[in-house]
Every structure is written in C-alpha cells, then in structure tokens.
Amino acid sequence: MMQNLPAKWDMEVDLVSVGSGAGGLAAAITAQDNGFSALVLERAAELGGVTAYSMGEVWIPGNHLAAQAGIADSPESGLQYVSTLAMGYGDERAMRNQAIHGPVALKYFESAIGLKLQVIRNFPDYYYPQTKGSAAEGRYLEATPFAAEELGEWQHKTRLTPHLPAGFTHEDIFHGGGLANILGWDYGLLADRLTKDLRCLGPGLAAYFVKGALDRKIPLYTETSAEELIGDGERIIGVRARRDGKDLFIKANRGVVLAVSGYERNHDLAKTLSNLLDPVSMVFGTVDGAHFRLAGPAGARVARMPDPPNLGIHMPGEEHDNGTPLWRGSLPFLGLPHTIVVNSAGKRFANEAFYRSVYFAVDAIDGATQTHPNYPCWMIIDHQARTKYPCGGAMPGQDLPEGFAVVAGSVAELAGKIGVDAEGLQKTVAQFNKYSEAGADPEFQRGTSPWGAIMTGDLNHKPNPNLGTLSQGPYYAIALKRMGGGGITGTGLLADNHCRVLGWNNAPIPGLYVAGNSMARLDTGALMQSGLSNARGMTHGYLAGLHAAGRPSNLLERAEMVP
C-alpha cells in the first residue's frame, strides 16, 4: 500500500468522488445521505460527464416503473438474459449484484433526489426475442424532462450533448416516427423545450443528479484535476488535486471513488488496452484513463472484456464546444434502407442494422493475409437515402458538406473513386437489391431484429424497415472511422460487489472505490446492452456510497443464501 502523506491537509471530507457523471454524483449523494460529508472533483469545466453525453437510457430489468405500467418482468429474468450476452466473459456474481441492486438504486434515487424516470414503451432489448430472458419492453427507462433552471448558477455549467437535441425524449422521437423519420418530429415541442431549457436524454439524467448534489450542498469543484491518490500505508485516505494551478491536499476519511469513465481519448491506452488503433471519439477530451493513472500506484487490478471499435463519421465544420472535431456514431444510419456497409472488396460483412454485428466484424484480423479484411470500410447510400433520411448532421435532402462523402453517378464509378473492387461492389448492390425487394436478407439476417428496426431502420418502409434498394444515383460513399465506445471501454478496474477496487491479490484496496465505466465490465461480459452503462453508474455509486458510509448492502449475500 502506498504511503505518501502530505505535510498538511488543505481540507477534509469523508468521501471524495472523482468525476461528476451519474456514478460519482450518486456516490457523493448516498454518502451524504448516510451522514458523511462528500466532495466532487471534476476535471472539466462542466458537470455531468459522459452521462450527459449519452442517450440517457437506463436499463434495469424488474424495475417497479415497468411493474406499475403492467409489464411483467423480474431481475432474475434480466440476469438470465445478461448471462447469455456475457458469453462466459463476465462474472456471474457481478451480474447478479447488478441485477439485484439496479431496481433498489433506482427506487433510492427516486426518493432521495426526486429522480423521475419513465418506461420507454415498445422498446425491446437488443436480443429480443431470440435470447432467453429478453423482454419486449419495460427495461429501458429514461428521464422525464428536467427544468435546468433549477440548477441555478450551474445551469450553464452542466453538460449538454452535441449528438442529439436534448429537448426530445425517446418517447417523443418514437412517436414522431423514430430516428429515421426526422421529418415527422414535433418541432413545436422541441422549440418549447429548448426555449425553457427542459432537458431530456443524457443531459436530463445528469441534471437530476447534479440537482441532488446541489440540494445537499455537496461542494462541486470543476476544473479540478485529481493528480494522485494518497495512502497512509494501510488504506487510501485522500487525494492530491490541482486547482487554480495549485496543489490541494484533500483528506478523505471514508475513501475515494473513481468515476471518470473510460480512456478512449488517450490513444496509447486505446491501443494497448483495447487494441484500438488511432480511434476517433464522440466524447470529450477528459475521458483519458485517469482512473488507471490514479489507481495504478495503489496496486489496482485491471480486467478486460471483448471491446470492438465503434464506427464514427465526421461532418466537416462540426466541433465539440471546446473546439475539437466532433465525431458522431454511425449506428443510426447504417441499417437504414438504401444503405449498406462494404469493405475494400466491395462486400458486405455484417448485419448493418445491428451495430454489435458490424463492430465485431470490423475488429477481425485475417492471420493468413495479415490484414483487417473489413477495415477500411464505407457506408454506401443512394439518392433515395439522401432524400428520405438524415446522414450525420445533414438533414434529408440537404447537400452533404464538401469533404464528407465521395459522390458518383454509378456504383462502378463510386467504387473506382474510393478504391474498392468495382465488380465486387456491383455484385453486392445487385444482390442486396434482390434481398430488399424480397424483404429478407439470408446472408446476415438484416431486418430481423425489432431493436434494429426501431433504432436503425425506417418503420414506415415496406416490406422490411431495414432493407431498401440502392438503385437511384447519385451514389455516395462515406468512410467510417474506428471510434471508441463513447466512454464504454473494455478495460477497467476490477471491483467487488461493494465497488471496492481489488488488488492483484484479489483483496479490496481499503478506501478505494470505482463506479460506472471506470469499472471493468465483469457485470456485463462480452456484449453490452445499451442503457446498462447508466444503470451501472448510478448503482455502483449507490453501493460505493453505502459501503463508505459503513452501511454496506447485504442484498447479494441474502440472495445467495436462498436455496
């Protein structure tokens, strides 16, 4: 155990949360509610972390809101589903821990901070119906609109997302025809919400937790970087932080929670921990693996899950508000009708309507040829797609900005321009057009997933929401770039069921906790389910806060005692 006590402490609290997403704030709130003081350190200028950048989905099987809506479900059923998704890479106890505590944490924060979530109706699990334990609806929750004026001086220091207008809920988007049918959305409602700063999605979810911390007068230190953990030889008892160019030695009597998301903005860590080469990223610059830098000297153990790259697109001229180029996830566009994804051979290689299928295929290495057979890759669309659907930040019918896409009058010409095998691409398009007319894709089963139809398809398109011909020029090719997982990374700190960080001897490091995406995903395993990250964040924060307060949850042990 490290021993690096300072000559003097500048301040003293009971719990320090490093990071201000749902995980860090949930831990601080829980500790404070149990009689202990808390402090939140945030390196960025704004609060909310990756939670605020997310779609704001919170996936909790067996939650009481679904039950109130008359939807039958249980944590056990959810656990069965997650266990299958884990493909043996997860840890059964960690998955059970999340299954048990997710609904409990939700109820706690509803009561404690006034968190108001609602069921996203008719929104199925990723692998519904084929995977046992999957549900047609009820597990996806989202924040009801939050009036950001309630944040007072923190209103404009709490993050928004550049990825979607924060004035719509999933319900609103689905009611308007889904992500594909942007022309049908209720823009009067959006204008009203934006004008009143009523926040939905990730910004709304984050705002609830920020408000919870403000109500408790928990100090929130932005632009304050945790530089080093401090140990007394037996436990972690503080943090050295940098604020206003000066060191700040903060004593943390009950412990320190690391909740700083992942590491994808650090190319070295992305390469060595995720084998992700030169990734672009949809998140902000502080998501750079601070938890490894901080916990490494304390002997923290790391663990890795399968971790394929996402695929991103960049619209020239779009930036984050800190001036760095903005990359968008390609997920909502790949499975639209009149759209395919091909490799250099001009061949499709996955089910474009289900991003997990595409991303794992992109990650493949051909050991015989020493190549990534499916990278580089391109999204190919035709005039019909441009007329009907958004593409990145371009609206239907709007000219694509210069430098975003390669355009050609024919498929063969397009292939020549991007260096793809022309004959291969022409054959692929011809075959895909036959599938589209038949409404079935026997190669990759595109268009068979209800989730894929809703999130990446056009529900108004017949006969299949994910299949439509590429038959009208001009044709467009958009290069897809390897991208990090939006803060959801494969490698993290290993922890026990109280979110105590474990050492390489598998013993907890006293005084050190981890929450959210900073924790290794032993509780999910190989395949993620969207909404689990936010659920994990708030659940981990709750568990860490309870343990630090000396009131650890015993629900897992009690469940294990039931024969």
Added chain:
Amino acid sequence: MIDTTQSIEIDAPIGQVWGFARDINGWARLMPGLQGCEILDEDRSRWTLKVGAGALVRTVKVAVQVQRWAGPEAVDFTYALAGDPVKGGGTYRAVALENGRTRMELTVQVEGTGPMAPMWEAMGRPLLPKFARGFAGQFKAEVEQAYGAAQVPPVKRSILARLLAWLLARFLAWIGRLRGRAARAAE
C-alpha cells in the same frame, strides 16, 4: 419564421453611431464566433462564423446583402447560409435621443426553408434572442468606447505653436532644396 427585436440605448450621438454602423467590417467584428469576413462590394459580404447550439459548434458561411443604406437612421439587410436551408433578414434603426444619446433597434429574422424548416426554426428560437442581445450589447460597448475616446479633448496647439510648426516645415523644405543643388554641383 422566427424573429427577435433588441433595443438598446447608446451613450453617443446618432452621427457617431452611424459612423460605426456603416462599416460592415465593424459589424462582422462584433459577431460572436466570427472567423472571417470577406467584403465583396459596398453591399455584399461573406462571413464565416462558428455558431454554438447546445454542446455542438458548427462553422457556417453566411452571405450578407445590404438592401438599403439609409443612414444615419436605417439599414435593411438579408442573409443566407451556404449549405444550410436557412435564410433571413433584418433591420437596423437608430433614433436620436436627448443629451446626445441614441436608441438603436435591431431586428433579425430567421427562416428555415424546405421540409426541415420547423427543425431549423426550433433550434434557432432559443438561440436567436441570445445572439441578437449579445450583438447589440457588443455594438453599444464598442461605440461608447470609441466615442468616449473621441471625447477626450485633443491637446490644442496655440496659434504661435502652429506658426512655428509652419515655419519649421518651410525651413526643412528649403534645406532640402539647398542639399539637392549642392549635390548636383558636385557631379
């Protein structure tokens, strides 16, 4: 279409305000997020702006056309975004007040075009008043600063000092002519 009107009193006479308003470069310089302004002629200019909407910042190119210069009281203008289906227009109005002050009123309209017009207008509605208010405030500050600086009384030179300066200038010119003649004589 959405619009906003921002009215502001400026502590400077209307003539001074007009001196500022008639210069397109001056307008452009005050525009939040301006990256560049290309003056094409007296009426037309092309501005490059970084516009923030929530956490998203986009670089947009705007073609601005002044439809009417009617100084010092009025300017009418139109604009269109390159690559985005958004256009609009606006007016500048100035009225002289007592005590050498001026009331400036700035009206800006934004009109989305095409099927996505409702989206552009929804996104613009909360931004537009903020944008126009910021611009009007900056305009007032710039004019008042310039006018305030101009109000600092210049050091007045006496008639004697001006006579001495004139004599000095004549003398230097005479010396110069003499040097020229001497140089030519030496050749």
